[in-house]
Amino acid sequence: MYGSQQGGGGSGRRSRRGKGGRGAAAGADRALPPAGAAALPDALAGGPGRPVHAAPVEALLAALAVTPGVGLTDEQARERLARFGPNALPEARKASLLALFLRQFRSPLIYLLLAAAALALSLGERSDAAVILAVVALNGAIGAVQEGRAERSLASLRQLSALTAHAARGGREVILEARQLVPGDVVVFSAGDAIVADARLLDAAALEVAEAALTGESVPVPKAPGALGPDTPLADRANMVWSGTHVTAGRGRALVVATGASTEVGKIAALTATGEEPETTLERRIAQLGRYVIAAGVVMCGVVVALGALRGLPLVEVSMIAVSQLVSLIPEGLPVAVTVALALGVRRMAARRAIVRRLSAVESLGSLNVICSDKTGTLTRNEMTVTVLYLPGGRRVEVEGTGYEPSGRLTEDGRAIDAGADADARELLLAGLLCNDAELVPPDDDEPRWRALGDPTEASLLAVAAKGGLDVRAERGRSPRQGEIPFDAAARLMATQHGRGGAPRVLIKGAPESVLELCASVRRGGRAEPLGDGEAREARRAWEDMADRALRVLAIALVEEATIEPQRGYAAFAGRAQLLGLVGQLDPPRPEARGAVLTAQEAGIRPVMVTGDHKATGLAVARALAIAREGDMAVDGRELDALGDEELAGKLERISVFARVNPEQKLRIVEAFQARGDIVAMTGDGVNDAPALARADVGVAMAVTGTEVAKGASKIVLTDDNFATLVDAVAEGRHVHRNLKRLILYLGSSSLAEVVALVTALVIGLPVPLVAVQILWVNLVTSGLVTVPLIMGPPEGDEMRLAPVPRGEPLLSSQVLRRMVFIVPAIAASTLGYFAHRLSLGVPLVQARTEAFTVLVVAQWFNVLNCRSDRGSGLSLDLAKSRWLIAGLLLGNALHAAVIFAPPLNDVFHTVPLPIQEVTAIGAVGSLVLWVEELRKALARRRERRAP
Incomplete structure (x- = not known):
């Protein structure tokens, strides 16, 4: 009987609200030990050698001067918080700015640049080597600053999803952040709640707690109040609950006896750093791209040496050409820009009430084509x-x-x-x-x-x-x-x-x-x-x-x-x-739910309802929200069990509602869709939803009604429990993916155009049109000043009218490669063509190189306008919405003018001042890439209009 499980007063769940008055003694904290959590257990037990789990509950309550139904007063809580500190594990020491700076050098692309600098230095080209090293250092500084900002952004998001606890304070039940709990708090919890402090049970009802994180016990442990023997091992202390565990069944009420570093898990974790986010798919693709660049660089150096030998060029000149090739091949701004892209995506999703707990979810959102959504509170208002x-x-x-x-x-x-x-x-x-x-x-x-x-x-x-x-x-x-x-x-x-x-x-x-x-x-x-x-x-x-x-x-x-x-x-x-x-x-549908469902369907995403209601109820709501199409069906848990895997796969296309399903069946539903190749999101809020949330490509937990276990198993947490918010997050994920593709297009076409121009000049017998430091400057001005603004660009508004991004689509997708076929030759031809033309007119080599250098810079400025949209004209988009891009272009103009017209920089960058009358011609030639891409886009739009 439940009554036999009581231990300290109160019964039933209503004890969570507290029945007593507010009469805790104001001076009761005199019984507490001096400051220092280490002294607390002895005081609680009434003296040395009396562990908490062996002490009578009455002794613990007296030691902490607390009445179970009343809890601590606000004054007591403030005093104890100051004495014992916040209930949080010691945080790993934050990396210094210097450590973040040094971390930026762990990139294959940076290794190539350092190798190029070493080669230039060995050849006596000190100014070239100095510029290369300066660019490496500048990229490191930018990366360190952006990584620091990303970490601060993620830290603020972690605060938004911080654990909470229900505690009695002054006779009222309040919801507190876990950090605010202090020894003496009386907390209540039920299935799905996380235990956030070590506590001694006061009462329990069918309580079971999963303690695998602490003890390694694979199955939930039954809990009950009552004193135990002093020598009882930690894993057998059934009257205790431990921080870092979670409730799987029943509910209970307990007295907090240890917080923060004094908890059992705190003792283990005191000297350990917090875990790092796992490497995302995108980061692996970037690393793979770096390896490809290294391989291409090695091959390119071999080609350059061979061509130089055939032309009889001096070894020093051939070596500097090889350095130029290496430098031109490296998209130096890529690592920094990717870091910024992910951090901005996380921040924008937070602004849209979707907290991203795993960065990989940002990419996965763009590929979703099935959303298995709960009904209550997500599609409906949860106001029964x-x-x-x-x-x-x-x-x-x-x-x-x-x-x-x-x-x-x-x-x-x-x-x-x-x-x-x-x-x-x-x-x-x-x-x-x-x-x-x-x-x-x-x-x-x-x-x-x-x-x-x-x-x-x-x-x-x-x-x-x-x-x-x-x-x-x-x-x-x-x-x-x-x-x-x-x-x-x-x-x-x-x-x-x-x-x-x-x-x-x-x-x-x-x-x-x-x-x-x-x-x-x-x-x-x-x-x-x-x-x-x-x-x-x-x-x-x-x-x-x-x-x-x-x-x-x-x-x-x-x-x-x-x-x-x-x-x-x-x-x-x-x-x-x-x-x-x-x-x-x-439970009436949310007003915005039907519109969100239609938006998802237009985007190629199929919403499916997974509900605990009867299938007739679920199907009626699904029809009202346009989730169920004509001829669609609802299947309940019993019918689902009767279907074999092949039979389920055959019917999956027509099932819009899964009703009365248990946790194992939710997991089966996710796996059935994934077996077809679908990218699946699953929403959930209960502890039993955790397996399906973890298995889904994107597990989505609810912040308002969700349990801490569900949140821990998810990749995204919706702060308003709203299906429409998830659809908004998908739009944002597609926006992030599109911006990353634009970034790859821009950096890839720019780097490849430089390589094509250099190799072509070498093949046809022209002098090298660009030297290494000039290429570095081009990449710095274009990449450093416009790539970050490029990925900060606003959405075009058609993200949810496109098909989902195919699973496994590479960074250099077929669409990107098709566009590069037009962009790369245009940039290379304008640069090399203008260089050859000026040489044919007898212009000195240093001036012709300066002009070709400037044409390349201008061409890449025009190219960034091309990359702002997949199909829309780069001239028709509202540039006023891209203030950062405008600022980057203006600053780039000013810096490049300094390189051309400032005498101290002429020697460093091998440039000379240009006649003013040449500036207009250079601008016109550099704009060739814009007109080539505008023509391609116009033809593409014409084909789309003619298509059925």
């Missing part, structure tokens, strides 16, 4: 309202009013009824408010509406009971809870035991099919009557009728003269339960 009651004998009672406000009439056949005078209605409403863990919170200064504290489904039962004239608090006081079986997701049932001046009785609430299996009779007029076939059919028709109207249906039953036996569970009530009636609840 009871609209109809079914009573034995075929009676239907309509309920007025919406939301949780306890006002509205109960009517039968248009006439108001008084539940106090109607025995059947009263028994049903009374059972609903007693077999219930929720509370209704009246309006206050912070919230003008009635709201639910607890499960919305249960809160709606309190609201309808109040509408029927029942006093919730008084009825709970007259029938105190004596035991319970917490809600079991597999059985879809909950049971509570109550005493009411006589023999105890058990109330059962849950899914109609589960409750009806236990019932052999109905209760009418205060008496049990056999549940005949006709009555059973009538109840089932009422249930199906409610479900067809998109109502969630609960059945409620009574077992007289019964007690809860945890070891037997619901089997003890089979054939003994009396059906009290059915309750139909409406």
